[in-house]
Amino acid sequence: QVQLVESGGGLVQAGGSLRLSCAASGRIISRDNIRWFRQAPGKEREFVTALSWSGISTYADSVKGRFTISRDNRENTVYLQMNSLKPEDTAVYYCNVNGVDGYWGQGTQVTVSS
Numbered sequence: 001q002v003q004l005v006e007s008g009g010g011l012v013q014a015g016g017s018l019r020l021s022c023a024a025s026g027r028i029i030s031r032d033n034i035r036w037f038r039q040a041p042g043k044e045r046e047f048v049t050a051l052s053w054s055g056i057s058t059y060a061d062s063v064k065g066r067f068t069i070s071r072d073n074r075e076n077t078v079y080l081q082m083n084s085l086k087p088e089d090t091a092v093y094y095c096n097v098n099g100v101d102g103y104w105g106q107g108t109q110v111t112v113s114s
Contacts, residue, residue, distance in 0.1 A: 009108030022095030030073040038091035
């Protein structure tokens with residue numbers, strides 16, 4: 001059974017940083033396409049960033065230059081480094097493997113205070 005477990009969320013002041021982790025079990029994700037999404041209260045889930053199996057990363061315009069996605073194949077874990085956080089980054093963050101019909105984690109809450 002494939003499980004994705006996110007962690008690292010929390011409460012941070014604007015301008016601060018957090019690093020989210022997405023640890024996979026039951027599947028080796030080193031050759032998978034990984035995405036992070038987020039969902040703010042009352043809003044639809046939105047794309048944040050992606051890392052292809054070949055190492056190509058893409059970012060939503062709203063986070064470009066502030067967020068960095070990376071992968072540690074030894075740990076079978078994907079990370080999302082978030083810097084210069086803004087109140088509008090407040091959301092539940094989800095990692096996803098292989099698209100919307102793939103695997104999802106349970107989410108981790110990020111709250112940025114102004």
